[in-house]
Amino acid sequence: MTHRLTAALAAATASALALTVATGAQAATWKYSLEEAIDEVQGVYATKFKEYIEANSDNEVQIFPFGTLGESNDTTELAQMGAIQFATASPGFTGSLIPELQVFLLPYVLPEEHAVLADFYQTSETINDMLAAKYEDKSLHLVDMYPEGEVVMTTKEPVTSPADLDGVKVRVMTSPMLIETYDAFGATPTPLPWGEVYGALQTNIIQGQENPMFFVESTKMYEVTDYITYAGHNNFTTAVVANKSFFDGLSDEDKTLVQEAANAAYEHIMDYQQGLTERSEAKILEAKPSMTVTHLTDEQRAPFREAAQQVREAFVNEVGGDAQAVLDGFEADIEASKARVAE
Template identity: 80%
Template structure:
C-alpha cells in the first residue's frame, strides 16, 4: 500500500534519490527526511542519530529538513519506495495508511506526566510489538517513536469550553480521528497541508490550529492567532521509520547500530524536552506580549474529556481491526508505566 506523491514524481530530486537507492540498499550514505526544520525537535533527534551512526561506523547520514522533499505524505512514499532510508512520519499522516495509529490522536489517552510518557513509549508492547508489526505490512520498519510536547490550541478568540469552538474552522491533519476530535470539541475541522496553515490563518480561512508550543513559536503561528490554550488533551507523537527491504538487508551489526543510535537519540530528545514548552512560551510572550495563554482547570477540561469518550468509541467502531485491542493495550501499558515511575 502506498501514498501518492503529488509534487515530486518525475522530478530530479526523486530521480536522484531513486538512483542512489538502486545502486545499493546498504549504501554508506543513509538519507533521512524530517517533517520539521533541522533546529526543531525532529531535527535535534535526527542530528543525534546521525552523530551516533557516524561515530560508530563508516556510514554517513544525510538529513533533509521539512520542505526539501515535499510534504509528509511524499516523504513517507519515498521511504516505501526505498529512495529514502529513514524518515519521520507522525501518526497524523500515517493514520491513513495504518488506521490503528490514530490511537495517538485520541484526546485524553496519553499520560500528561513527562516521566510516565517517556517510559511508556520505550516499554509499551502495544507500540513496539503490535503496532510495529503493522508497519511491516506497508513496506516499512518502525525504528522508534517519541513524544514531541504537549499540544496546545492557538485561536483568534479565547477558548475555555467547547462552546467557544462553535463555528471555528480549525485546521487538522488529514486523518479521520483528528477530524472527529475537533468535531466533538464543537469546532468545524478543516484538513489542510501544513504549508498552507499560516496563510489560511492570516486570511481567516481558518481560525485555529493545534501543535506543540515549541512548534507554535518556531513557525510563528502566534503572529496570526491571538490566544493559546492548554487543554491537556494530547502530546504530539512522531515515529522514525525505515524502508523494510533496506532494513532487512542490513547486516546484524548495522541493524544493531540503528537500534543503538535510536536509543541514544531517544534519551537525548527526552532530556532536551525538559522545559522546552516553557521556554517556547516565554519567547512567544516576549515577541508578542498581548498574546493570552490559558491553562484550563480540571473543571474546564471536564466537558472536553466527556466529548473525548465519543471519539474513542468512534475509533473502535470505525477503524475496526485491532483498534479495540490497541486502545486497551495502551491503557494497560500506561498504567504499568505509572507504577514503574512511581516505584523509582
C-alpha cells in the same frame, strides 16, 4: 504519482547516484527525511541519530528537512518505495495508511507526565510489538517512536469550553480521528496541508490550529492568532521509520547500530524536551506580549474529557480491526509505566 512526488523521487535518486559516484559503491549513505526544520524537535533527534551512526561506523546519514522532498505523505511514500532509507512519519498522517495508529490522536489517552511518557514509548508492547508489526505490512520498519510535546490550541478568540469553539474552523491533519475530535469539541475541523496554515489563519479562512508549543513558536503561528490554550488533551507523537527491504537487508551489525543510534537519540530528545514548552512560551510572550495564554482548570477540562468519549467510540467502531485491542493495550501499558515511575 504526483508531480511533486516525482520531483522529490528524482532529487533523492540523483543524490544517491552522485554520492555513489563520489564515494564509491562500498559507501553507505542513508537518506533521512523530516516533517520539521533541522532545528526543531525532529531535527534535533535526527542530528543525534546521525552523529551516533557516523561516530560508530563508516556509514553516513544525509538529513532532508521539511519541504526538501515534499510534504509528510510524500516522504512516507518515498520511504515505502525505497528512494530514501529513513523518514519521520507522524501518526497524524500515517493513520490513513495504518488506521490503528490513530490511537495516538485520541484526546485524553496519553499521560501528561514527562517521566511516564518517556517510559511508555520505550516499554509499550502495544507500540513496539503490535503496532510495529503493522508497519511491516506497509513496507516499513518502525525504528522508534517518541512524543514531541503537549499540544496546545491557538485561536483568534478565547477558548475555555467547547461552546467557545462553536463555528470556529480549526486546521487539523488529514486524520479521521482528529476530525472527529474537533467535531466533538464543537469546532469545524478543517484539514489543510501544513504549508497553507499560516496564510489561512492570516486571511481568516480558518481561526485556529493545534501543535506543540515549540512548533507554534518556531513557525510563528502566534503572529496570526491571539490566544493559546492548554487543554491537556494530547501530546504530539512522531515515529521514525525505515524502508523494510533496506532494513531487512542490513547486516546484524548495522541493525544493531541503527537501534543503538535510535536509543541514543531517544534519550537525547527526551532530555532536550525538559522545559522546552516553557521556553517556547516565554519566547512567544516576549515577541508578542499581548498573547493570552490560558491553562484550563480540571473543571474547565471536564466537558472536553466528556466529549472525548465519543472519539474513543468512533475509533473502535470506525477503525475496527485491532482498534479495541490497541486501545486496551495502550491503557494497560500506560498504567504499567505509571507504576514503574512511581517506584
